[in-house]
Amino acid sequence: MVNAKKKGTSGEAVAFVTRSAALSRLQVSLRQFKALCIVKGIHPREPKKNLKGRGKIYYLKKDIIFLGQDPIIEKLRGDRVIKARAAKAKGRKEYDVEAFIRTQLLPTKMDHALKERYPTFDHALHDLNDALTTLHLYSTIRSDKNFTVEDLEEVERLLHEFNLYIIESKSLRKGFISIKGFYFQALIHGSTITWQVPHTKTSGRPREIEGVVSQTFVEIYKNLLRFVMYKLYKSIGMVYPPQLDDTKKESSVGLDALLAQINAVEEDDEEEEEIEKQKTETEQRIETLNVDKLVQMEEDNKEDMEEEEEEEEKPEEDQTFFAEREHIEKQGRIFDGLKVFVSREVNRDIFVFMLRAFGAEASWEGPDAPFSVNDTDITHQIVDAGFVPKRVFIDRTYVQPQWVFDSANESFLLPESEYAPTSKLPPHLSPFQNAKLKSYIPGRRTELDKMKEAARNGLPYVKEENEELALPVRYTEEREKTEEEKYTEELEAEAAGKTFAQAQAEEAEKPKEIVVRKKEYEAANIKSVMSSSNRYVYSKMVNSQNKKEKRKRTLERKARGLAAKEKQEERE
Incomplete structure (x- = not known):
């Protein structure tokens, strides 16, 4: 007789364990268990049946076994023993012994966990x-x-x-000012990195977020950023970590001190490069004394000439690649030669970072500023809207903060007259949306494209008097009719005893309801020959297009209303 299986010895009853069972198995507290799960990427699982009753949290047993083999568990158990010894010393009022015992509590290393979480450098960048x-x-x-x-x-x-790496490598590409904060995008080793910087204000941690959860994530991200920064600094020949000058700690939160340290390191590197260059020159002079070496050099020169001839016959794909590369290099230096002063009412950290990332010299009001507001070489000064400085310099341009972001996004210097302190600012367009892929294009986008085209050709942009910039530009789905379609319509008109012009006039005079019914009839005919799955996909597509059209009409109506309101204000 076959022995019957006992209940709870196979299947889901063995594959899953409750959280309380996992805590007793690992001998850790609930706080430590949550932190471990976050670090190792282990999540609760839901079995098909409630094995131990309702209200239980289940985990896979193999995940708990995997956690038990982690080195962090041994470190936590050792810390628990040290804390117990410190508590005993405190109970005996041996405070010196307690302080000495607590010095043995070293920070937990999670290097191996980061290697498991990010096996390659590209995974870490993503x-x-x-x-x-x-x-x-x-x-x-x-x-x-x-x-x-x-x-x-x-x-x-x-x-x-x-931020220092972004400035030195010229990796910043886009920036945007929103209600939530500042958005930035950089291109690092071929990966697009986008992050948000909130507006400067001190706030507390929300009560809905557990402290252990947020603290664990911050600890993971700090270690991740250290590893990534070491690799990035090394890739551009910089030393990590840079030294911080305590005397300049309050100056732009240490950024200026870090820059000074890096410049000193770069000077040392330049001296070493000069020494190596002199050594290579002397070695080349010695090699030229040998006749065989001279013959070899002649052959190498012939090969170089052949390679240059091959490079001249490059395909168009290579030319476009080098053109894009040149455009990216120019984009990182659009503020080259500018000396900008950031006024005290403007966010200093954000705009100093933005200006330096695109090649400008930036300063601010403070004791450790690189140059003062009275410097005669300043080309631009950033002030807030409607703010007039006490002392106005004639040889510099006063602009609002939006000019920095708009110029950086468009990759050329926009006219400063539109961003004067007393001027009404133009719309601040998001650089993270491709307007050409949308049915609605703002008028400001069209104006910026014309400015960019004029700057590319080296011509000044002249705004036409009759140009309606506030009105949107539409991409209609109507296409030009081919010659064959026109010929077919002419034949149909002749068969009906009408001219082609009369047929077109009658078609234009038809009420909109007939046109709508015609489109609905055509859509019903299309659906009739489709399968059920294709019909469902087609209806989803049509609904999506209708929503986009409705959104486009709403935006166009708002744009026309704003344009009419501006014209009325100008007349008044």
């Missing part, structure tokens, strides 16, 4: 979006028991080290 946004968010909160002042200062320093 997750840098969330890391930068999270760290920027927590750099603005108030310190509490989960985030001390030292932790927040460390986060700020890591972020400024990243």
Whole structure:
């Protein structure tokens, strides 16, 4: 007789364990278990049946076994023993012994966990979006028991080290000002990194977010950013971590001090390169004394000439690649030669970073500023809307902050007259949306394209008097009729005893309802020959297009209303 299987010895009853069972198996607290799951990427699972009753949280047993083999578990158990010894010393009022015992509590290393989470450098770069946004968010909160002042200062320093790399490598590509904060996009090693910087304000951590969850994510992202920054600094010949000058710590939150340190390192590197260059020159002179070497050099020169001739006959694809590369290099230096002063009412950190990332010299009002407001070489000064400085310099241009972002996004310097302190600002378009792929294109987008085309040809942009820039430009779905279609319509008109012009006039005079019914009839005919699955997809497509058209008409109506309102204000 076959022995019957006992209940709970196979299937889901063995594959799943509850959270309380996992805690007793691993011998860790609930807080430590949550942090471990976040670090290792383990999530709760839902079995088909409630094995241990309702309200239970289940995990896969193999995941819990995987957690038990992690080195972090041994570190946590050792810390628990040290804390127990420290508590005993405190109970005996041996405070010196307690302080000595607590010095043995070393920070937990998660290098191996990061290697498992990000096996390659590209994987780490792809997750840098969330890391930068999270760290920027927590750099603005108030310190509490989960985030001390030292932790927040460390986060700020890591972020400024990243900004320093962006400035030195000229990797910044786009920027946008919104209600939520500032959006930036950079191109790093072929990967597009987009992150958000909130507006400068001190706020507390929301109560809905657990402290252990946020603290664990911040710790992971800090370690990730350190590893990534070491690789990035090394790729452009910089030393990581850069030294911070304590005397300039309050100057732009240490960014200026980091730049000074990097410049010093670069000077040392330039001296080493000159020494190596002199050595190579002397070695080449010695080699030229040998006749065989001279013959070899002649052959090498012939090969180089042949390679140059081959490069001249490059296909169009290579030419477009080099043209795009040249455009990217120019985009990172559109502010070259400009000396900009940021007024005190403008966000100093954001605009100093933005200006330096695109090649400008930037300063601010403060004791450690690179140059003062009275410097005669200043070309631009950024002031807030409607703000008039006490002392106005004739040889410099005063612009509003939006000019910096719009010029950087369009890759050329926009006219400063549109961004004067007393002028009404033009619309601030988002660079993260491709307007050509949408049915509605704002009038400002058309104006910027004309400006860019004129700047590319080296011509000044002249705005036409009758040009309606506030009105939108539409991409209609109507196409020009082919000669064959026109010939067919002419034949149909002749068969009906009418001229082609009369037939067109009658078609234009038809009421809109007939046109709509005709389109509905054509759509019904198309659906009749489709399968059920294709019919469902087609209806989804039509509904999506109808929503886009409705949205386009709404935006066009608003644009026309704003244009009419502006004209009325000008008349008054």
